[in-house]
Amino acid sequence: MLKVIMTLLLGSLSLFASSASTTEIPDLTMTWVGFATLLIFVVGYYFVAAEEKYAIDKAKPALFIGTFMFMLVALYYSLNGLDMDLVHTQAQHLILEIAEIFFFLFVAMTYIESLLHMGVFDTLKYNLISKGYTYRKLFWVTGILAFFISPIADNLTTALILSTVLITIEKTRKDFLVPGAINIVVAANAGGAWSPFGDITTLMAWTAGKGVFTDFLFLFPSAILGYLITAFLLSKFVPNVVPDFDATKEVKPKMHEGAKVVMALGVFTIFCAVMSHQVLHLPAMWGMMFGLSLVKVYAYGLKKKYGHDHFNIFHSMAKIENNTLMFFFGILAAVGALYFVGWLALAAIVYDPNVLGPTWSNIGVGFLSAIVDNVPVMSAILKANPTMGLDQWMLVTLTAGVGGSLISFGSAAGVGVMGKLHGIYTFGSHMKYAWTILLGYIVSCSVWYLQYEVLGISH
Template sequence: MHWLDVVLISFAVLALLGVIFEEVTHINKAKVTLFFGTLSWLLLFISSGSSTETEAVSRGLAESISEIAGLWLFLVAAMTFVAYLNKKGMIENLIYLIMPKRIKENHLLLLTGLFCFIFSSLADNITATLVSCALILSLHLDRKKQIRFITLVVFAVNSGGVALITGDVTTLMIFLADKVEILTLLALSVPAACGVFLLALLLSRGMQGEVELVHDRNEVRGVDIAIAGLFLLTIVSTIVCNVLFQVPPVLMFLFGLSVMFLISRFYSHDSDLDPILEYIRTIEFETLLFFLGILLIVGMLKEIQALGSFVAIYEVLPPLVANYLMGMFSAIIDNVPLTAALLKAGIEMSPGEWLGLTYAVGVGGSLLVIGSAAGIVAMSKIPGLTFASYLRYSLWLLVAYTVGYAGVYVLGLFI
């Protein structure tokens, strides 16, 4: 192995360790991955021995940047919609609209899982988790019941995100790589929902009390309703136009974002006090920079042909088993770099098997509280939620994950 390959692979390992031990080092994972990602490509250019090698590296970088740009623009558009609706209280109003004033704890647990599942398909996992944490804290449950609620929230948020490209970045990455079709992804919501429902039943054992919800609705303006409707219309139009005319989702969402700007300008009377463009600044740019760094690193590994190890497990085990294990592995390793590496490795699978991988890497991170962004956010918001307290329900989480994955396998037989 060339000395440069050793150095670059070491950079990738250090970046991965920086992601895993972010809570220990207190260095944001976006800073670590962006540093090693850009440094790796700099070394590739500097160490090029000829103009032919330099041109090859340039083509590899251009390919990576093109993929990153499409992902970034889509996420910016989707996250701007969600940031606006969240700031205006539309999401909280939706919760209070569907939730009764008094309800049994086990029924509320099931409704919470259902809400998280649906909402995380439309919004990003972080927003869905933050809203759910606020709801749980307002119920004033005892510590043990709070942990049960948030365990379901983490699993439901991750499960709901796999069925739509707006809900999970790994789903979007696999779709943009032309491994699954958008209508097939919608069918994925059925087995994913079965896993959530099963976990809700397991966690609700022993919950017999009642809780009272304090309804505190925010004022809703006409422009807010119009933009909420536009967001849903954009999602539906993205699906329809992609199926009928192969319109890229990023183009449809950017068009929806432009219409959002125009609606705000001509509908709202306080455009100077509340400019719509300001909401672009409130989205999670740290998350976007993390994706940028990770995809640069994975692109570098592809450039030096170092992704063969990811293919090895698929040469030893059938895709059904390998995908299942990759889901469990994503509870330890962030699912974004894991998915990116698998896509770059050139693995050959059927559409049904790619669907299984989509579910596995999207939901598998729920098995450990540190395995997904939803779990990390929940740990920062819910007192008493620790690695150990979440681990108490690991068996139930594994059962729900396995049942959902089995459902995806059955679904794949009909594709």
Template sequence: MRRVPVPAPRLAASLALFAAAPAAQAAAPVQATLATHWAGYVAVLWFAIAYLFVVAEEFTGLRKSQPVMLAAGAIWAVLAFASSRMGVPEAAHEAVRDYLLEYGELLLFLLAAMTYVNAMSERGLFEALRARLLRRGLGYRALFWTTGALAFCLSPLIDNLTTALVMCAVVLAVGREDTKFVALACINIVVAANAGGAFSPFGDITTLMVWQAGKVPFAAFFALFLPSLANWLVPALCMHAAVPRGAPPASDEVVRLKRGAGVIVALFAITVVLAVGFHQFLHLPPFLGMMTGLALLKLYGWHLARVATAQQKDDFAREGAPGDVDAFDSYEQVARAEWDTLLFFFGVIMCVGALGYCGYLAMLSTSFYGGLGATNANILVGLMSAILDNIPMMVAVLQMAPAMDTGQWLLVTFTAGVGGSLLSIGSAAGVALMGQAHGRYTFFSHLKWSWAVALGYAAGIGVHLLVNARYFTGT
């Protein structure tokens, strides 16, 4: 998952320092004017309309990337026209270029991560996990806690959305006929996946953005482990008594892992180490380490393809027909990346960046963080993310660039990451599970337990303020 008031992320500053200075000088008077200019009002209106379509995605069927991409192009066209009329025709161009560099860094990181997750899925790792859980013959309550614990533990590694989908598949396979169990288990999975993703830079888009922006060191994210654990355990304990007793019938299904599954997991671990190492020790953007790791996956895919071709020839010569040798195409896994999500990030970063270019984010930061104080403002960010989604909220906070210490940046990372659990529509995991468990996990079934999720939200904040006091320096 970076931002600053007038576009100047770390990568852009290092690559285009000479160009950024005059752009910033030119943008300052433009910002002061655009905030009360018709073009600024148009930008706000168009972004609001586009985001209404994003929120209504479930009802309209319009993919969320489409309205924000259209709005981004239209808004910047209007702002460029207005800037030109003000005598600074290059200001909008420089701003867009800087935000594009920022988006490119995020895109390449996520593309590598998504490709690895898709590769592990294609090799049967997640299906094997599902089948193994089914064979254990767990009761409904044991399954409730097992799927929640696995969601909490896996989401820091493979992201909260993928984790939630895998665990929901398990729940549906064993409890398809028990609507109450499915609803409670899905709520538990959404909360656990979002909470687990909050204490790892790889667990959520928001944590990734904060880490790549240099606001929080890699190791400091793990200080959110206890707050995240409290955020999950409190609502889980509240729901426990409502989970049905008894046990579903056990399954004897066995899923065979395809060739190279273990090696791909090992390569993914190496890729994570490379991303951290490039950032921590070489002071290079993390995406460069991720892309290096992606190259390793592609080389291994080339090896698997050669082995498959050789074995097919051998099978054909011996038996007269090619056998099943589990060929692997790394480019196919790249194509399977969630492009709607990746393009949605483009639209959001460009739209929110346009509001920053107009000066609205600077004004909002002054009234929001200056008026409420950092702690109250960061708690409110989490509550708002349940309705407005955590990604645009975090983009806005990073572009506001309020002066905060590590403790406050950790707080807003935590609240933005777990605040979406308050409503089923507040996070990608919740929206995805409403579709996967259609009719059993719904907006209202989640809303019934929102009070318990809110208790977990408050408990997590309290734990963070208590156990991570050393990160608060008063700035």
């Protein structure tokens, strides 16, 4: 027992010492390890994008490059006698960043599978289709719901819920599923951009003090108009026919006992995540894990009352898409390695008025966030901290959030939907309609310019 206590104390002291280190990270971009990490990332990214062509799950190349790149950097440090404490500290910070997203996603997926098991989505599907809605009307209903739910529930959870509704409505028609999936991703990302806790990037900007709560609400016109343009164009590709469904022949599904309580616990879990971050200054995933503990306790009560097979939370956990979780780990680790080497720090140079200046740089952030990932891009910008006013910080918040929709795995919402509609919503199917998202992105930036730079409406 004494040995365990001493080990924990020494580990705590080591953690404190490493975190207290103020040693500057050396720039390794022009070294062999700098070029190697960049090359490995590009090659790995190619295999992620070509998932359909090579029939390889995107998690495999992502996990390989994420772990290998960081090990390569650590090897370079060791061979050249550099400060190994820096490697340890950067790895710890990276693990914390990944864990926040990893466990947040884990709980969200568990709730989705639980609600699926309890017949909630079958009931929702029946209620939507039995009304006689066409595929096009269903397209609009799911999109509008995504836009207005994501500011509260966050874009990832919203996209997971509504993509599950999509796949329960229709399992084969790609002319409905692909535009419908893109519509949900774009709506969830746009909806999350005008709320301080609707997306991870907005959370980062908010907690860094780049704007107060109400400042983000002024992004609503840019977000909704950009989304509506994309949705209008996408809707033209959706068949305007009623799904093959005869309500008189179908047995109306019934939700399992306790389903409504599980739904309520899901909403309360999101509330706990928000409160954890805003009030308690804990990671949002802390509140999510607390919510998971509550539904586990409730599941125990249901098991005692209705039997073991009525609702087993561990069965729901077993069904989540682990490949999506592994992809997140790999891609965030890979981007963390690029940041550690120094490639992401180069982004600060373009903010110089003699290069691109803040406006064009922030518009470019949208495209960069689609290729890399909006979280590390926003992290790099916040660390570089270029001199910008409120208008520019709101622009980069908008573009980092909305720009992630340009590529299927450019945002957490897109990755989540790719997992739900595996083999249907892919990189290739997304890129066929990417031009509609680009037009919406241009509209969002134009509305921002009119509102902030021409009319001066910002707070």
